[in-house]
Amino acid sequence: MFRYRDLTIRQKQIVWAWIFLAVPVLFYTVIRFYPTGNAVLISFQDWNLLGSRTWTGLDNYVKLVNDPVFWKVFANTFLYLIIGTPVSLLISFVVAYHLDKLRFGHSFIRMLYFLPFMTSAVAMAWVWRWFYQGVPIGLFNNMLASVGIEQIAFLNSTTNALPAVLAPAVWAGLGFQIIIFMAGLRSIPQSYYEAARIDGVSWWTVLWEITLPLLRPTIVFIVVFSSIGFLRIFDHVFNMTTNNPGGPLNSTKPLVLMIYDTAFNSFDMGYAAAQTVVLFTILLIVSLIQLWLLRADR
Amino acid sequence: MTATDIRPTTAATLDTKAPRKPRNMGQIIRWLLLFGGGILMVMPIAYMISTSLKWPWEVYNVNLIPEEPTLENYIYVLEDGRFYWWFVNSMIVATLTTISALFFDSLVGYTLCKFKFPGRTLVFIAILSTLMIPTEMLVIPWYLMSQSFGWLDTYWGIMFPGLMTAFGVFLMKQFFESVPDDFIEAARIDGLNEFQIWWSVAMPLVRPALAALAIFVFLGNWTAFLWPLIVTNSTDMYTLPVGLAGFGDEADVAWELIMTGAAISTIPTLVVFLIFQRFIIRGVVMAGLKG
Numbered sequence: 001m002f003r004y005r006d007l008t009i010r011q012k013q014i015v016w017a018w019i020f021l022a023v024p025v026l027f028y029t030v031i032r033f034y035p036t037g038n039a040v041l042i043s044f045q046d047w048n049l050l051g052s053r054t055w056t057g058l059d060n061y062v063k064l065v066n067d068p069v070f071w072k073v074f075a076n077t078f079l080y081l082i083i084g085t086p087v088s089l090l091i092s093f094v095v096a097y098h099l100d101k102l103r104f105g106h107s108f109i110r111m112l113y114f115l116p117f118m119t120s121a122v123a124m125a126w127v128w129r130w131f132y133q134g135v136p137i138g139l140f141n142n143m144l145a146s147v148g149i150e151q152i153a154f155l156n157s158t159t160n161a162l163p164a165v166l167a168p169a170v171w172a173g174l175g176f177q178i179i180i181f182m183a184g185l186r187s188i189p190q191s192y193y194e195a196a197r198i199d200g201v202s203w204w205t206v207l208w209e210i211t212l213p214l215l216r217p218t219i220v221f222i223v224v225f226s227s228i229g230f231l232r233i234f235d236h237v238f239n240m241t242t243n244n245p246g247g248p249l250n251s252t253k254p255l256v257l258m259i260y261d262t263a264f265n266s267f268d269m270g271y272a273a274a275q276t277v278v279l280f281t282i283l284l285i286v287s288l289i290q291l292w293l294l295r296a297d298r
Numbered sequence: 299m300t301a302t303d304i305r306p307t308t309a310a311t312l313d314t315k316a317p318r319k320p321r322n323m324g325q326i327i328r329w330l331l332l333f334g335g336g337i338l339m340v341m342p343i344a345y346m347i348s349t350s351l352k353w354p355w356e357v358y359n360v361n362l363i364p365e366e367p368t369l370e371n372y373i374y375v376l377e378d379g380r381f382y383w384w385f386v387n388s389m390i391v392a393t394l395t396t397i398s399a400l401f402f403d404s405l406v407g408y409t410l411c412k413f414k415f416p417g418r419t420l421v422f423i424a425i426l427s428t429l430m431i432p433t434e435m436l437v438i439p440w441y442l443m444s445q446s447f448g449w450l451d452t453y454w455g456i457m458f459p460g461l462m463t464a465f466g467v468f469l470m471k472q473f474f475e476s477v478p479d480d481f482i483e484a485a486r487i488d489g490l491n492e493f494q495i496w497w498s499v500a501m502p503l504v505r506p507a508l509a510a511l512a513i514f515v516f517l518g519n520w521t522a523f524l525w526p527l528i529v530t531n532s533t534d535m536y537t538l539p540v541g542l543a544g545f546g547d548e549a550d551v552a553w554e555l556i557m558t559g560a561a562i563s564t565i566p567t568l569v570v571f572l573i574f575q576r577f578i579i580r581g582v583v584m585a586g587l588k589g
Contacts, residue, residue: 035439112336
């Protein structure tokens with residue numbers, strides 16, 4: 001007969017631990033692990049939600065490799081990453097570096113930079129979309145017109161649309177990166193700087209020989225964090241191009257938007273699932289690179 | 299705006315005991331440049347709010363301060379009724395999700411930190427590994443699940459994926475490390491059961507971490523877009539971001555009304571930030587460095 005009061009303290013702990021974990025373990029199994037496996041399974045099937053599910057082996061992946069839209073989308077997704085990450089890293093480092101050296105009023109200025117992080121991506125995508133409209137509607141073109149500069153087609157141009165969509169995504173993330181950089185800068189011991197000052201080293205050398213090497217873990221964290229964010233870009237693109245999602249001519253379409261379209265407009269679940277598996281693999285590789293880089297530090 | 303904004307700065311200047319010599323010039327230039335950049339950063343938000351307060355005839359002027367400010371746009375949008383419901387939906391969904399995530403994340407974090415039992419490492423690694431799974435991969439199976447259980451277009455359907463977060467478990471586990479085992483031992487001798495110990499001894503000691511987590515979870519759910527877009531069908535069930543996306547896309551919607559809708563979905567989180575500013579920034583650092 002099992003009686004709670006007969007148990008040792010250690011056994012009671014085991015019982016309590018599993019009581020506490022019962023619901024969460026169920027949650028993680030049903031809402032996280034099962035769907036993950038399910039997504040992989042569906043990626044090997046042909047299924048349009050209404051008809052029957054048939055096993056098709058690697059057909060969806062073969063289709064993906066031969067789909068010119070996929071390669072366009074793949075290139076776009078990496079363009080978001082390749083432009084977005086260095087630009088936001090550079091701006092946020094420069095701002096954090098100078099904010100850190102500021103002797104007065106820095107918490108007020110820090111607040112100004114952080115404010116966009118607290119906004120909703122959808123709301124701000126609409127605000128920026130309005131900015132980008134042509135004369136006489138859009139703010140940017142109205143400003144350009146008032147100083148006599150020719151109009152710029154932001155969202156209607158296949159070359160300008162991607163950077164135009166990326167800008168609000170970079171803008172919204174800067175505040176977070178600045179805060180993390182400032183924390184990283186604060187954690188560098190002052191004695192290093194004092195030693196450098198006694199030696200009369202130039203600020204440039206201090207930056208390259210002391211500040212940046214010691215910031216390496218912070219930089220790795222920010223690079224990976226923002227890379228993952230840009231690889232998963234969706235809200236901004238969707239809302240700035242609702243009249244022609246991912247357009248013009250797929251020039252702004254990222255992988256997540258292609259997944260959404262394939263699954264919930266074309267209802268081609270198997271094909272969409274194969275795309276999610278590709279996204280998962282890319283994100284996994286990025287995370288593993290981070291782990292590897294951070295381990296190399298120790 | 300400027301008059302109130304400058305004040306804390308001058309106060310801070312008086313506080314610093316730094317020597318005021320030639321370097322001060324450099325400091326002032328640095329301050330002005332950073333200040334200019336900061337003003338540029340808040341411009342989109344400022345223009346959003348300013349446009350929401352403008353009459354239609356003034357909307358396309360580039361001036362920031364409305365000549366004749368009006369609340370007409372807000373009255374129009376709220377009388378329309380949809381934004382009212384979207385706001386209520388977002389509030390319900392974000393609040394309930396936050397409560398659930400705080401409860402379960404801290405319970406799991408505490409268990410993994412303070413209990414010794416077989417399978418502990420396995421559970422911890424399993425939960426952490428879910429951080430690697432992107433939401434985008436799960437939405438298709440979640441949609442199929444919701445379809446077969448009748449969760450489409452319900453609050454539960456919007457909320458269930460976010461009821462627990464692996465990030466929260468990790469964060470809370472880190473913070474429970476700082477709760478001394480002696481406290482827990484003493485409470486056990488006093489005859490409290492394990493649930494009571496967690497709730498009334500350990501939880502009050504990690505309040506700052508709970509508050510930081512609450513802000514992140516709330517913000518995340520308040521601004522969530524992809525899943526609510528997929529799981530809701532009827533206009534009544536939309537959350538603010540989904541509603542705004544549809545509203546902006548309607549033919550002939552005036553930009554000042556879209557800006558008003560955008561302001562309605564942004565102002566609550568901005569107000570929270572302005573009230574708890576220092577605290578939130580500390581929370582970001584805490585979460586960023588530990589997470």
